[in-house]
């Protein structure tokens with residue numbers, strides 16, 4: 401018996417022990433009406449994770465019962481995202497594959513007196529539905545004969561009625577304390593071209609009716625979904641029971657993943673894309689999986705994040721900084737190091753000679769060794785690493801001070817050239833003799849270590865950083881349109897080691913003292929360094 405790490409696995413263990421189930425089957429059931437987001441990653445980790453843990457299988461199930469919103473583009477994007485996370489489905493099924501069977505079962509329900517065609521409008525149905533404290537009122541069509549309902553239902557299918565003119569309702573209980581059980585609509589008339597079945601159908605089953613049938617037809621044993629479906633469970637069970645499935649799946653609900661300041665609904669994400677507020681579904685600021693991938697967050701880090709937040713029964717909100725912290729931990733171990741300066745300040749080194757120095761790929765992977773970097777009598781440092789008027793305990797370069805250049809030498813301040821505003825335009829320094837990194841015999845004590853690039857070989861680099869698409873939580877509750885942060889991309893024109901323009905695009909690096917970046921190309925073909933996560937850990941610092 402495998403050890404349970406959450407309440408769902410405990411339930412499964414009990415069922416295996418009692419012999420209620422023998423083989424485990426789950427499914428990941430997105431609706432192809434948009435791109436997957438980080439919340440779906442949690443659902444995938446649970447569904448694919450449980451199947452793997454129990455030696456069972458997990459299908460990809462595309463829930464395409466709402467043709468007006470679904471597209472093949474989304475189906476393809478969903479598949480790419482699942483593969484990117486490293487999951488593979490046993491079988492792929494579409495709700496639309498089961499449309500014939502779902503229809504046939506609806507006829508069976510009608511014949512057995514468990515469903516009826518109603519001529520009520522959506523508004524009339526709503527008005528008669530009752531409230532949490534008041535029972536609903538029966539439909540005037542509820543006692544229509546099975547024969548009449550069957551004829552009407554067939555005519556609905558044949559296209560005899562306009563959209564919305566009739567619906568098929570399950571005959572359950574208008575007085576049920578659970579509103580979902582008050583004769584829910586299970587079929588509607590809708591003339592929309594379906595992305596797979598085209599114009600074959602003009603009636604479509606409702607989610608609550610189709611989903612349990614599709615689960616059962618696939619042989620799913622555990623239908624795992626988010627908490628908002630808890631109230632739908634009695635209906636789920638009613639459908640599988642009344643449709644005559646001998647081994648009905650068991651629905652178990654878990655808490656949705658919510659992340660502070662993060663949009664997590666396809667509807668809103670889609671609106672951002674359609675309004676042009678972002679550069680498409682894969683904009684690096686988006687919480688879609690394609691956005692996260694494009695941002696440069698590794699799939700391994702995202703999975704680690706989902707595992708660390710775990711599976712719970714109660715809704716809660718995870719700090720946005722947590723995914724970043726997990727990503728930073730991962731990249732700190734796996735990302736090679738390189739140097740770039742975001743705000744270049746030229747430094748002339750009066751006594752330096754051109755030479756090749758050695759730079760370790762990654763101190764956490766010493767077996768990778770080192771690469772060569774060039775050094776000369778002209779370098780760039782970051783303007784923020786020099787101060788004319790330093791605060792106390794300033795360990796970087798100041799007038800008459802010293803600083804160590806990472807993997808190179810200690811340099812000493814000699815002179816500064818100021819621009820017309822009195823800001824440093826250029827520095828003159830000298831190299832301290834005998835101060836080479838790894839073999840320092842100079843005796844000069846120097847606390848600060850800064851990054852630099854060789855001015856003679858470096859390349860121009862655009863450094864792009866991202867912040868949240870939403871303004872802070874004080875705006876929570878407001879419409880997301882009012883919370884949009886139009887200032888969520890910042891750009892700096894810096895200098896980078898030539899090496900960064902030579903390696904493949906998409907490489908993830910720690911740019912020393914700057915952040916974790918992904919290499920890419922600008923619109924003009926230049927080097928783009930695109931921030932994955934900042935260097936600073938706001939998440940752990942806050943705790």
Ligand code: ATP
Pocket residue numbers: 428429430431432438439440442443624625626655656657658664665666667
């Ligand atoms: P959205 O509101 O973004 O469209 P959804 O729940 O309608 O989300 P589906 O495509 O129907 O999206 O979801 C597929 C599966 O992913 C469902 O089982 C759903 O419960 C799960 N899921 C969706 N969002 C989250 C989330 N934030 N956390 C965990 N699971 C989620």
Ligand code: MG
Pocket residue numbers: 431
């Ligand atoms: Mg949905």
